[in-house]
Amino acid sequence: MAKYREIPGGVVAPLGFLAGACACGIKQEGYDLALLLSNRPAQTAALFTSNQMVAAPVKLNKETVKKGPTRALVVNSGNANACTGPQGYLNAMAMAEATARELGLSSSEVLVASTGIIGQPLPMEKVIAGIKEASKKMGRDPEHGTSFARAIMTTDTRPKELALKIEVEGRTITLGGAAKGAGMISPSMATMLAFITTDATLPKKQLQECLRNAVKRSFNQITVDGHMSTNDTVILQANGASGESSLRGEGLIAFQEALEHLCQKLARAIVEDGEGATKFVRIRVEGAKREKEASIIARAIANSPLVKTAINGEDPNWGRIISAAGAAGITLDEKRLRLYINGSRIFEGGMPAYSSSQETQDLMRGEEVNLLLELGLGYADAEVWTCDLSEKYVTINAKYHT
Amino acid sequence: MAKYREIPGGVVAPLGFLAGACACGIKQEGYDLALLLSNRPAQTAALFTSNQMVAAPVKLNKETVKKGPTRALVVNSGNANACTGPQGYLNAMAMAEATARELGLSSSEVLVASTGIIGQPLPMEKVIAGIKEASKKMGRDPEHGTSFARAIMTTDTRPKELALKIEVEGRTITLGGAAKGAGMISPSMATMLAFITTDATLPKKQLQECLRNAVKRSFNQITVDGHMSTNDTVILQANGASGESSLRGEGLIAFQEALEHLCQKLARAIVEDGEGATKFVRIRVEGAKREKEASIIARAIANSPLVKTAINGEDPNWGRIISAAGAAGITLDEKRLRLYINGSRIFEGGMPAYSSSQETQDLMRGEEVNLLLELGLGYADAEVWTCDLSEKYVTINAKYHT
Numbered sequence: 117m118a119k120y121r122e123i124p125g126g127v128v129a130p131l132g133f134l135a136g137a138c139a140c141g142i143k144q145e146g147y148d149l150a151l152l153l154s155n156r157p158a159q160t161a162a163l164f165t166s167n168q169m170v171a172a173p174v175k176l177n178k179e180t181v182k183k184g185p186t187r188a189l190v191v192n193s194g195n196a197n198a199c200t201g202p203q204g205y206l207n208a209m210a211m212a213e214a215t216a217r218e219l220g221l222s223s224s225e226v227l228v229a230s231t232g233i234i235g236q237p238l239p240m241e242k243v244i245a246g247i248k249e250a251s252k253k254m255g256r257d258p259e260h261g262t263s264f265a266r267a268i269m270t271t272d273t274r275p276k277e278l279a280l281k282i283e284v285e286g287r288t289i290t291l292g293g294a295a296k297g298a299g300m301i302s303p304s305m306a307t308m309l310a311f312i313t314t315d316a317t318l319p320k321k322q323l324q325e326c327l328r329n330a331v332k333r334s335f336n337q338i339t340v341d342g343h344m345s346t347n348d349t350v351i352l353q354a355n356g357a358s359g360e361s362s363l364r365g366e367g368l369i370a371f372q373e374a375l376e377h378l379c380q381k382l383a384r385a386i387v388e389d390g391e392g393a394t395k396f397v398r399i400r401v402e403g404a405k406r407e408k409e410a411s412i413i414a415r416a417i418a419n420s421p422l423v424k425t426a427i428n429g430e431d432p433n434w435g436r437i438i439s440a441a442g443a444a445g446i447t448l449d450e451k452r453l454r455l456y457i458n459g460s461r462i463f464e465g466g467m468p469a470y471s472s473s474q475e476t477q478d479l480m481r482g483e484e485v486n487l488l489l490e491l492g493l494g495y496a497d498a499e500v501w502t503c504d505l506s507e508k509y510v511t512i513n514a515k516y517h518t
Numbered sequence: 519m520a521k522y523r524e525i526p527g528g529v530v531a532p533l534g535f536l537a538g539a540c541a542c543g544i545k546q547e548g549y550d551l552a553l554l555l556s557n558r559p560a561q562t563a564a565l566f567t568s569n570q571m572v573a574a575p576v577k578l579n580k581e582t583v584k585k586g587p588t589r590a591l592v593v594n595s596g597n598a599n600a601c602t603g604p605q606g607y608l609n610a611m612a613m614a615e616a617t618a619r620e621l622g623l624s625s626s627e628v629l630v631a632s633t634g635i636i637g638q639p640l641p642m643e644k645v646i647a648g649i650k651e652a653s654k655k656m657g658r659d660p661e662h663g664t665s666f667a668r669a670i671m672t673t674d675t676r677p678k679e680l681a682l683k684i685e686v687e688g689r690t691i692t693l694g695g696a697a698k699g700a701g702m703i704s705p706s707m708a709t710m711l712a713f714i715t716t717d718a719t720l721p722k723k724q725l726q727e728c729l730r731n732a733v734k735r736s737f738n739q740i741t742v743d744g745h746m747s748t749n750d751t752v753i754l755q756a757n758g759a760s761g762e763s764s765l766r767g768e769g770l771i772a773f774q775e776a777l778e779h780l781c782q783k784l785a786r787a788i789v790e791d792g793e794g795a796t797k798f799v800r801i802r803v804e805g806a807k808r809e810k811e812a813s814i815i816a817r818a819i820a821n822s823p824l825v826k827t828a829i830n831g832e833d834p835n836w837g838r839i840i841s842a843a844g845a846a847g848i849t850l851d852e853k854r855l856r857l858y859i860n861g862s863r864i865f866e867g868g869m870p871a872y873s874s875s876q877e878t879q880d881l882m883r884g885e886e887v888n889l890l891l892e893l894g895l896g897y898a899d900a901e902v903w904t905c906d907l908s909e910k911y912v913t914i915n916a917k918y919h920t
Contacts, residue, residue: 169844169852199840199852201869234837235870346841421823421907422915429916435636438601439748442571450571450601467603468637505823506916507909513824514831514908 126261126277129292130315132357136254137267140246142194147267149246157185158353165348171198218251265294297386317356334379392508410498416444424505452492528663528679531694532717534759538655539669542648544596549669551648559587560755563726567750573600620653667696699788719758736781794910812900818846826907854894
């Protein structure tokens, strides 16, 4: 069994990656532009939003990843460059070109990501100046990784990054990642922005397969508010700096495990930093006929504002959970249903499974709430992670202004 | 063209209907038990929740309406009698039996409805005492109608009732109705509790058809929080007291129109009184390929917490509207999309349709917000009514305790 351990450094922990960031004035304050550079071509896997309204940088990246390995990434926060028409696409291209110019690359080797307000033109003078400034600050100390993670934040309250070192078959492979939430987070192809680097060597097709597997069990099972973004992007760059031969067998399994662990940690960090969140909520649905049905029910519970506000109020109002499940459009048998809150059986055989509400009143205290719903219909399971819905969520989103 | 006009009286405005209500202590304060009696058998149409978790009174009513005309209705608020197992069903039957006993009917002529907290046994001593007390207070003055409307409230802040008088082909027909919201409101077969009375004469099949048509364009197009209840019920009782011959032709059309008007007014009242609501929001999607697709998109917009909080903040953050539409799972062509907010074109050809954000900043002031999204793909339309999401919604639902 291969082992991985957490190390500092985020996206610059793997060999051959450098990052730089600066504040160029797109946001009112704080870093808002970041660059990531691999000193050698990196095989690139990517997953993008399935929203029909696709942001300009996502359109550009879809073309770029088709062309071959990439070398760099430019990200801005504070403006999503989405719903910005043909000029938006030209602006995304201009970001890639300016980055290529500063770093001595071809623009077809540069990926572009934007996050923030929708429908406003990017302030290109600021962006180009920011690219110039960030390119002068590139480095691979852990603080460069953290600056990168910080520059991609919008309503996030803290940077989200992680790096893992794997020792396998006498080789050392490193994985690094940074992600941002914290609103417009909902399960989909790829949810929010996440950038993952590795010095592992893998052919593109296998890399894409590894990423798809990991994302399915991490970013795709989280939801903050059920609202899928126009910009959701997960990019994995593998530059092979750890050694020439491709991973296979045990090495490949270890890589897949570590990648999944990294994605899960980042996904969980996004939920924990969800807008206004006070609790992390794990919703597991077991015993469905099909995985898809388990997932639909878990998401229906996770996206119910009544369930989320009850959890915020630490109120084990399980009727809202059961009725959200019942409204998901999947045939259920209420006599077979069982609901557990933090391990305590609450509902069974169509009625409460406790004798006094005193038994349940403290069940939702604490920072983590685990809901398990057994359907008793089959053998398929699904899990979704979410957070509660607080007054602060409303305040943040009623005030975050265009 | 037939005409209808609004009159006082709610459910007791039509000939031959009496109502009574009292406070029996299920809720902490206020009326919580109501009776409705027709002095002759009434053909009965009904629509119920499509939630898989069906409350006990809904199960019982489904049997009762199959059996034939009904005479009475008993409703309690404060306890939904849902997820209460076999005892819950026995309790619903006991409510029908007690009502039948007090009013001199057979229990198979009595419909039962409950609304409130899920998963707690009905306090049957209080309920039975309440039925006795309410039966002594029956009357057909307008205040009896209002007492009925008041007794079915939970988190509603005001009673919702209406009556209409129709003059057609020399006859006078009256329709009355009462409804309650205000949380767990989402489009479905039949949403929330609504009770409609009429002295019109109609065969049951036609009555059900009229109700289905009216509900489709009223209760089924509203959503407060996207959470479908276990108890949703719309009942229409037609006792024929206005005259013996069945409505047809122009009379039937006038009846259908008035019924639709009544249902729309009650549905709108529910949304306006949505938990924490400060604005009424009409979302119209035009130019879809299919009505179902228009409806899915309209509901995706209506249920997006990001859209609802933006409206609460009077922020015309249309990117949230466009991205919610794009995430609905329906293929769109962003170049054909047009979005209007309160009549102003905001988005067209994949980008903003205004030159400065000053033009848009006041668009969401006022108590009503109209969103119109043109897809440009076909000829099918749909409309959904909702309200904004305020901090107060969270407060209400984090504190409304089991």
